[in-house]
Amino acid sequence: MSVIGKKILSVLNTSTKEKNERGALKSFAEASSIGIIYTYEGIKKEEIISTFIEKIKHERNVESLCFNPDKTITLATERPVFNINELSVLGKINSADTIDFLGKKFEYLFHLDFELSEITEVLLIKSKARCRIGLHSNSLGNPYELMIGINESAGLDNLIEQMLKYANALKQ
Numbered sequence: 565m566s567v568i569g570k571k572i573l574s575v576l577n578t579s580t581k582e583k584n585e586r587g588a589l590k591s592f593a594e595a596s597s598i599g600i601i602y603t604y605e606g607i608k609k610e611e612i613i614s615t616f617i618e619k620i621k622h623e624r625n626v627e628s629l630c631f632n633p634d635k636t637i638t639l640a641t642e643r644p645v646f647n648i649n650e651l652s653v654l655g656k657i658n659s660a661d662t663i664d665f666l667g668k669k670f671e672y673l674f675h676l677d678f679e680l681s682e683i684t685e686v687l688l689i690k691s692k693a694r695c696r697i698g699l700h701s702n703s704l705g706n707p708y709e710l711m712i713g714i715n716e717s718a719g720l721d722n723l724i725e726q727m728l729k730y731a732n733a734l735k736q
Contacts, residue, residue, distance in 0.1 A: 676720065
């Protein structure tokens with residue numbers, strides 16, 4: 565994606581754009597619809613995410629979207645994948661799976677990355693999720709309702725554990 569396309573993408577998708585349309589938040593125990601968005605980093609991360617899905621699934625609809633930032637490789641994953649080449653020069657998403665995912669009204673949407681890329685930030689902003697949870701960042705346009713402060717060296721397992729701890733602590 566071009567530098568101009570990235571600028572257009574960030575201008576058209578500010579973090580405050582859709583916040584008022586999200587609705588009331590249910591407690592995590594009552595949540596029936598959970599979303600997960602992450603960037604592909606290999607088999608180990610896929611296994612951690614599979615374990616996380618099994619842990620929270622209990623009679624819930626859990627859906628995920630994997631972002632593939634590398635145009636040259638095709639991922640062998642069971643989850644829907646959003647490839648960087650499915651984004652137009654002007655920032656339009658050309659992926660039916662991604663558009664469908666972003667249109668779902670998840671009670672909670674977990675972003676399971678230690679880095680917030682321009683693309684995943686836009687995907688989070690465009691999502692209809694009521695509560696987006698991710699790693700704390702000092703950026704001005706942060707797309708989360710709940711941010712978790714943890715060092716990257718603690719690992720993805722610990723980030724997920726902290727996300728669940730604080731999501732469970734939220735009350736109506």
